[in-house]
Amino acid sequence: MPSRFTPTRTPLPPRAFALSLSLSLSLSLSLLLGGCGGTKVDCDPVRPAPDTLKIGLLTTKTGAAANQGLFVEYAARLAVREINAAGGVNGQQLELLLRDDKLDPLAGVAGARELLALDPVAIIGPFSSRVALPVAQQVTIAAGMPFVVSGSSPLLTALDDNNTVWRTVASDTLQGAALADFMLEQGLRNIAIIHVDDAFGQGASEAVWARLATRGVTPLVRVSYPTSKTVGFETELTALLANGTPQAVLIVGFALDGASIARALQERLAGRMPKLFGAGNFGAAFLSNAGDAGVGMQVVSPTAPRNAVDYAAYRASFLREAGLEPEGTSFTGYDSVYLIALALAQSGSNSRAAVMRSLRQVSRPDGAQAVEIHPGEFAKALAAIKQGADIDYQGAGGRIDFDAAGDPTAGTYLFLEAVRGADGQVGFVERKVVTFP
Missing domain, CATH: 3.40.50.2300 (Response regulator)
Known part of the structure; x- marks a missing residue:
């Protein structure tokens, strides 16, 4: 073997x-x-077997x-x-x-x-x-x-x-719709969006915007930031808050930039901090960099059906070989x-x-x-x-059930919230799993 x-x-x-x-x-x-260093993308790449x-x-x-x-x-x-x-x-x-x-x-x-x-x-x-x-x-x-x-x-x-x-x-067309519905279920209508200016950020934020529009809600604003930026969001936050303090801010990006935006919002708004939502910026790296500003952040991620037999079989194999939970x-x-x-x-x-x-x-x-x-x-x-x-x-x-474009025909999404436990540590806990549509 x-x-x-x-x-x-x-x-x-x-x-x-x-x-x-x-x-x-x-x-x-x-x-x-x-x-x-050097010209290779990967350090000392392994020599393939013949x-x-x-x-x-x-x-x-x-x-x-x-x-x-x-x-x-x-x-x-x-x-x-x-x-x-x-x-x-x-x-x-x-x-x-x-x-x-x-x-x-x-x-x-x-x-x-x-x-x-x-x-x-x-x-x-x-x-x-x-x-x-x-x-x-x-x-x-x-x-x-x-x-x-x-x-x-x-x-x-x-x-x-x-x-x-x-x-x-699945496409972010589905994830964006699921995320928009999740925010609306909480009674939120004054929503502002800030996203990284790449294919992911553009596509995910547009999908959320479109779904909100079909539900009769027009976001206050949608602001982008460069892919290279992980700190220093003063200009973007000024634009984000130009139409007033939103009930909720959606951050579409990654761990370090998302954490910086959360901290900057907390510093600006003090006791008027909006609810934070995220796509792409979950996990330990976000929490350790966001500090107290990350508490309450609700994020969405594509996931496997967590209670399904097939995911359980995969998880058991991963645990057996790695001694760790499979992530993301x-x-x-x-x-x-x-x-x-x-x-x-x-x-x-x-x-x-x-x-x-x-x-x-x-x-x-x-x-x-x-x-x-x-x-x-x-x-x-x-x-x-x-x-x-x-x-x-x-x-x-x-x-999977690939459609004509090579996309899965449905997506399963996990919603998490950052909460502080009895031990004082902040971690993401599961709030909801949905399959969409």
């Missing part, structure tokens, strides 16, 4: 995974001020969002290990090739080009549309490379991608690898064309007697394919 999957480039002994995670996170944070079937993973390993990207990596490695333990795909073992996109479009494009040169059968991974969109436009579409991402911007749906771009989370949308790395491997097995060919030909086929029931394939059941899938059965993958993140 293959050894345990590892997030580093050197083999780890059993049960060393959790320690490696802690070290990787620390190292990633330390690189905020520097980086690897006889493996390669999948490229482009994810954030350094910078403010490194925690999210690292968990995506570990989930993808878990899927590779399970599939290889079941015999691999069409006679070949899978190998994951990694590049760090640094949550930066230029680094993402450079990393994608490096991966392309290594001839993978597909590239997966970017959880930010800020990276996914330019990579698709400048690299993968022209190369005919299957590209499975978890960026949620509606702009990805509109790409003329020749059937190459797919994603494992880590399941997208797992589901992306499984979908690609199933598409190749269904086609009986380890080629890019086979991925694109069969991804939709294996993600949904196309016949009356479809065999459902759950996390960890790659061997079952191979047996069903051998018998000529129609297979339907039930992802760790829920049903």
Whole structure:
């Protein structure tokens, strides 16, 4: 049986995974001020094996969002290990090739080009549309490379991608509508929006605005800020408050910028602090930087159906291997690898064309007697394919059921609130899980 999957480039002994995670996170944070140097996107990238079937993973390993990207990596490695333990795909073992996109479009494009040169059968991974969109436009579409991402911007749906771009989370059109409804349920109508000026921020904020408008509410204002900004939001806050103090402020961005905005609002408004809502800016990094200003922040995140059997199976496997809870949308790395491997097995060919030909086929029931394939059941899938059965993958993140644009047909969203516990510590607690529409 293959050894345990590892997030580093050197083999780890059993049960060393959790320690490696802690070290990787620390190292990633330390690189905020520097980086690897040299011309490569990733430090000392591993040399690929000559006889493996390669999948490229482009994810954030350094910078403010490194925690999210690292968990995506570990989930993808878990899927590779399970599939290889079941015999691999069409006679070949899978190998994951990694590049760090640094949550930066230029680094993402450079990393994608490096991966392309290594001839993978597909590239997966970017959880930010800020990276996914330019990579698709400048690299993968022209190369005919299957590209499975978890960026949620509606702009990805509109790409003329020749059937190459797919994603494992639903469009922000759905998330924005769910978030707007969540705010309106609390009786809030005077709402101001501030967002990072990238594909994610634009798409998510526009989706919220549009949903509010259909419900008879026009936000007070929508203000953007540059992607490079994490502190110093005085000008943006002046514009945000120009039409009066809102009941609620929606911050669409990431942990460090979201925390700075929350602190600046608290300083300006003192006892008139509005309710805060967020998209993309949850987790420990936000809380540690926002301080008291973050208490009460309510955030939305794409999630798996938390009580579903399929997510429970994935979570149990992740816990067993890592000794840690899977965080955020880590399941997208797992589901992306499984979908690609199933598409190749269904086609009986380890080629890019086979991925694109069969991804939709294996993600949904196309016949009356479809065999459902759950996390960890790659061997079952191979047996069903051998018998000529129609297979339907039930992802760790829920049903995929790709539509004509390569998008999931529904999204499940988790609403969290930052609260202070009896021990004085602030943490996010679950408030609501909804599947939309």
